[in-house]
Amino acid sequence: xxxxxxxxxxxxxxxxxxxxxxxxxxxxxxxxxxxxxxxxxxxxxxxxxxxxxxxxxxxxxxxxxxxxxxxxxxxxxxxxxxxxxxxxxxxxxxxxxxxxxxxxxxxxxxxxxxxxxxxxxxxxxxxxxxxxxxxxxxxxxxxxxxxxxxxxxxxxxxxxxxxxxxxxxxxxxxxxxxxxxxxxxxxxxxxxxxxxxxxxxxxxxxxxxxxxxxxxxxxxxxxxxxxxxxxxxxxxxxxxxxxxxxxxxxxxxxxxxxxxxxxxxxxxxxxxxxxxxxxxxxxxxxxxxxxxxxxxxxxxxxxxxxxx
Amino acid sequence: xxxxxxxxxxxxxxxxxxxxxxxxxxxxxxxxxxxxxxxxxxxxxxxxxxxxxxxxxxxxxxxxxxxxxxxxxxxxxxxxxxxxxxxxxxxxxxxxxxxxxxxxxxxxxxxxxxxxxxxxxxxxxxxxxxxxxxxxxxxxxxxxxxxxxxxxxxxxxxxxxxxxxxxxxxxxxxxxxxxxxxxxxxxxxxxxxxxxxxxxxxxxxxxxxxxxxxxxxxxxxxxxxxxxxxxxxxxxxxxxxxxxxxxxxxxxxxxxxxxxxxxxxxxxxxxxxxxxxxxxxxxxxxxxxxxxxxxxxxxxxxxxxxxxxxxxxxxxxxxxxxxxxxxxxxxxxxxxxxxx
Numbered sequence: 001x002x003x004x005x006x007x008x009x010x011x012x013x014x015x016x017x018x019x020x021x022x023x024x025x026x027x028x029x030x031x032x033x034x035x036x037x038x039x040x041x042x043x044x045x046x047x048x049x050x051x052x053x054x055x056x057x058x059x060x061x062x063x064x065x066x067x068x069x070x071x072x073x074x075x076x077x078x079x080x081x082x083x084x085x086x087x088x089x090x091x092x093x094x095x096x097x098x099x100x101x102x103x104x105x106x107x108x109x110x111x112x113x114x115x116x117x118x119x120x121x122x123x124x125x126x127x128x129x130x131x132x133x134x135x136x137x138x139x140x141x142x143x144x145x146x147x148x149x150x151x152x153x154x155x156x157x158x159x160x161x162x163x164x165x166x167x168x169x170x171x172x173x174x175x176x177x178x179x180x181x182x183x184x185x186x187x188x189x190x191x192x193x194x195x196x197x198x199x200x201x202x203x204x205x206x207x208x209x210x211x212x213x214x215x216x217x218x219x220x221x222x223x224x225x226x227x228x229x230x231x232x233x234x235x236x237x238x239x240x241x242x243x244x245x246x247x248x249x250x251x252x253x254x255x256x257x258x259x260x261x262x263x264x265x266x267x268x269x270x271x272x273x274x275x276x277x278x279x280x281x282x283x284x285x286x287x288x289x290x291x292x293x294x295x296x297x298x299x300x301x302x303x304x305x306x307x308x
Numbered sequence: 309x310x311x312x313x314x315x316x317x318x319x320x321x322x323x324x325x326x327x328x329x330x331x332x333x334x335x336x337x338x339x340x341x342x343x344x345x346x347x348x349x350x351x352x353x354x355x356x357x358x359x360x361x362x363x364x365x366x367x368x369x370x371x372x373x374x375x376x377x378x379x380x381x382x383x384x385x386x387x388x389x390x391x392x393x394x395x396x397x398x399x400x401x402x403x404x405x406x407x408x409x410x411x412x413x414x415x416x417x418x419x420x421x422x423x424x425x426x427x428x429x430x431x432x433x434x435x436x437x438x439x440x441x442x443x444x445x446x447x448x449x450x451x452x453x454x455x456x457x458x459x460x461x462x463x464x465x466x467x468x469x470x471x472x473x474x475x476x477x478x479x480x481x482x483x484x485x486x487x488x489x490x491x492x493x494x495x496x497x498x499x500x501x502x503x504x505x506x507x508x509x510x511x512x513x514x515x516x517x518x519x520x521x522x523x524x525x526x527x528x529x530x531x532x533x534x535x536x537x538x539x540x541x542x543x544x545x546x547x548x549x550x551x552x553x554x555x556x557x558x559x560x561x562x563x564x565x566x567x568x569x570x571x572x573x574x575x576x577x578x579x580x581x582x583x584x585x586x587x588x589x590x591x592x593x594x595x596x597x598x599x600x601x602x603x604x605x606x607x608x609x610x611x612x613x614x615x616x617x618x619x620x621x622x623x624x625x626x627x628x629x630x631x632x633x634x635x636x637x638x639x640x641x642x643x644x645x646x647x648x
Binding site: 200201202204205206207208209210211212215219220223224227297298299300 | 363365393394395396397398399402403405407410411412413414415416424425428429460462473476477
């Protein structure tokens, strides 16, 4: 029952997001053909608007859009009128997804390790150093880090390619640049979560059993401390997988980020709508999967969800 | 050296921002093989710190062990490394904690939490450990042990969790079981069951037990010898009979007076609390720590720490009233006992 409810709520959420985006989009002043207005005669522009249903009243436009959305037809881009929005997403997604997954893996893996090491050495030098690194990671924007990485790894030492996309070597620098901030955030969360767990009575029980440090830290400590981190993974996953405009621009990666940003400047309504709906779809699906996974990760959740 | 456990002149301090707290001072006692020794005293009297120091569970820092030895089977536990201590913990000495609701790992199956110690200490395979763990669950009187093995702590009631804790502690048949207020968090009927279980298992496994409690009823039921602690010090050690029939320290008298008596016929018999509060352990008084609250305090009590005075074999108290030079000690002690 809970499962079905959550599943239906997912579609409701996407619908609300699509509607709000539609409304906001219509409030942005401007027109996709604004730059063409000087070149083309009025009749041509009118024909163009008619082709994209822009001559109809807004409620009708909304209805027509929603009708297409149900069949996952996101329409055709106005700016590059030969490509559909589905195609644009299909082209941009693989690069963004690979980059996103890779940087998420880096962020979680090293973030958890850094946080645990800091917690285990609470108030010692290693703890302070880790947290200073984390603060630096959070506060240095990736558009500063990216050129630095390029300068050292690509230009000075010639270990990795400067930019572009293709082999696995191309993924390393952008993934590093993209992962530092979430890595630092994960590390800080993990540290406080781990400190909290280490003060729990059951850790003393485990210690009194004479367990090895590995069992103590991994099976009793991290196993419990990582639960709050999982909540944080959902939004992180979405923000990384859907690509970031800046990093994709710096490394000339053919991802989704730039289509999204360009479409707003061009008032390319179908692309704005399409990418937003697509982002929100990924978000709600990820959150749904994470919620469902809690039942397996935390045995206590099972009982409560049965009741609700 | 024939004792199972011998604690000698143990001193433990805690470093805090406000200064050093002298949590345990000059504590000496022993536990024989297979006996039940109770440690009683109010909150903050150093009971838990003493036993957690025995197991090396006291976090250092902030704790500093500044004096003493803890001999277990002839070996000084304070000289062992963390790694060596791990071999003792859980296999030779184990512990049951106060709050069963929070003392079990919420994300690990109960069975696995029992089997874990067996795998680590007894080198059992996973399957053997599971078999032994199920046997332990049965031993502590939890029904359907096979099914219970697969369950998580939230599926257990408080009493059942404490039984599970006991089965964890006894899995490797330790020589010494330390039970830190094992029944405080349980309701009264469950308390009796858990105590009964512990006494029962003591017979079966022949484990010595240190039972920490502030419930003298529990002491009378279970213990053979009693250690009374106050302000980080042992004020009286004796057999359980002597504690109730011939107590020699005013603090012990006070404890006995504050037990409600359901057989009392006179309605006027009221509980007599011990007036005042325990001393500040940042700077304990140089004399007897109980003197400021003691009805029988003499001048010397404020000035000089009373030594441990032997009253009879196995019975000693730290109180100047037991010194032969103290004025009419018998009279005062009689007076004190009358009121108890």
